[in-house]
């Protein structure tokens with residue numbers, strides 16, 4: 001989770017979202033597959049979305065087909081739980097994570113999260129239940145909550 005937090009620090013502060021960091025990991029051999037932070041890639045992107053897009057690009061695939069290249073025990077660490085709804089209307093990261101398992105692919109099997117999403121933009125985030133319904137384990141990694149939230153909200157008027 002520390003690496004995900006350091007990624008979050010790279011994100012440009014913005015009042016209408018949270019600064020989040022994420023790391024895609026092959027848990028089978030603890031290999032980092034991709035890192036990402038909010039707005040790293042063009043187009044109002046989320047940290048988890050950037051991880052998936054970068055890994056897909058490294059395999060000449062569009063993000064929606066990233067599941068074809070992900071190794072067996074892929075997990076994602078994200079400082080904030082994946083979004084289930086976005087004010088911008090863009091595809092939420094919960095959907096992006098679930099679709100990695102489409103057509104029987106192993107996809108992402110676990111989501112390690114640092115904090116729940118504060119109910120600032122979209123009310124309660126119901127994404128975790130949806131992930132679990134699709135057999136994706138959500139594991140809260142405690143201990144960094146304060147640091148994660150102060151980074152996440154740095155672009156908000158205090």
Ligand SMILES: Nc1nc(=O)c(N)c(NC[C@H](O)[C@H](O)[C@H](O)COP(=O)(O)O)[nH]1
Pocket residue numbers: 016017018019020037038039044045046047048078080081082083085086087088089090093117121122
């Ligand atoms: N898990 C997560 N990773 C991110 O990289 C990020 N920025 C958020 N933020 C969640 C928040 O709910 C949305 O940022 C707002 O709902 C605004 O939506 P947009 O980001 O503009 O699509 N959540």
Ligand SMILES: [Zn+2]
Pocket residue numbers: 046047048049082083092093094
């Ligand atoms: Zn998201």
